[in-house]
Amino acid sequence: MKVPAAGSLLAILAAIPDYRGRKGRRHSLAAMLAAIICGLLTGAKRCTAIAQWLHDQEPEFWHSIGFTRKPPTSNCFRDVLLGLPPETLENAVRAWVTEYLAAVPGELRPVALDGKTLCGTLQPHGQSIHLLAMFDTATGGVIAQARMPGHTNEHKAAMRLLRSVVLKGRLVTGDAMFCQRDICRQITDSGGDYLVAVKDNQPELKETIESEFRSGRSPLQRTRSATAA
Incomplete structure (x- = not known):
């Protein structure tokens, strides 16, 4: 198997420590995560759909993302996602997206602040999971996102999110909810510009x-x- 190029998504995934025991390492963790990401990008939303999509691909593709034998079943993907902390995979993908965007030419890149409620995530207390995300509008790549507790509004969540991202060379856009002095000041203090309704x-x-x-x-x-x- 070829060693992935530095800075590639496979290289970043390969740097994630494998939390599984020796008996659970039939397939590399990086290959499993790469398959999950690729499956999600094709529109597969469940482990069964991801596994089915992967099995429909040619063996050359399996090998290109790190599999050395026939890919696993949906249960294996489910076990990986249950055992891996969500922020671990999120941070890895964010690092890759950030590195990719840094290589894209452009003097001022627009990024958008937007909240969204995830479908199919209704919790026992009657509320669904709500996320606040910052994404690159040209590519659709998510730069950062945070889950919002039920008692927190998007204003407070936006302040935390803005403090975690380098904004130099970026134009932050948002709806009227983000037209607040402290939000705009945080953006300019971090070297960015803003355009809000x-x-x-x-x-x-x-x-x-x-x-x-x-x-x-x-x-x-x-x-x-x-x-x-």
């Missing part, structure tokens, strides 16, 4: 912005006129 949750700011356009000319046009005069 302004709605009725900030009435004074909204009125100030609207008043600048009531004359029919933008502030930029008025500035140019004053300079010309």
Whole structure:
């Protein structure tokens, strides 16, 4: 089996310590995780679907991601996901995405803050799992995400998420919920820029912005006129 190139997803997955006992290492952990990620990217959402998709591939593909024999069944994938802390796999994928995005040219890369509720995650107390994510809008790659406890709003979660990410060279976009002074200050203090919507949750700011356009000319046009005069 070829050694994966440094910086590749396979190399990053290979660096994850294998928590399994010797009897449970029939297949490499990196190959199992690579298959799970590839399966998810194709739209497979369950272990049975991931296993079926993998078995439908050619042996050359199995070998390319690290399998040395016929891939395992869905139960093996389920055991891996149950035994591996979610943040371990998430951090590995985040490291790969971050490294990939750093190599993509562009002076100012837009990234979006957005919350989402995961389907099929209804908890015993009647609430589903809600995540706040920051993703690269050009590629769709998730840079960082955090699970939001039921008592925490997206404003507080956004502050924690922004502190964990390097924002230099990035334009952070978001809806009106993120139009808050401390959020905008955190972005600029980290070297980033922001573009957020302004709605009725900030009435004074909204009125100030609207008043600048009531004359029919933008502030930029008025500035140019004053300079010309």
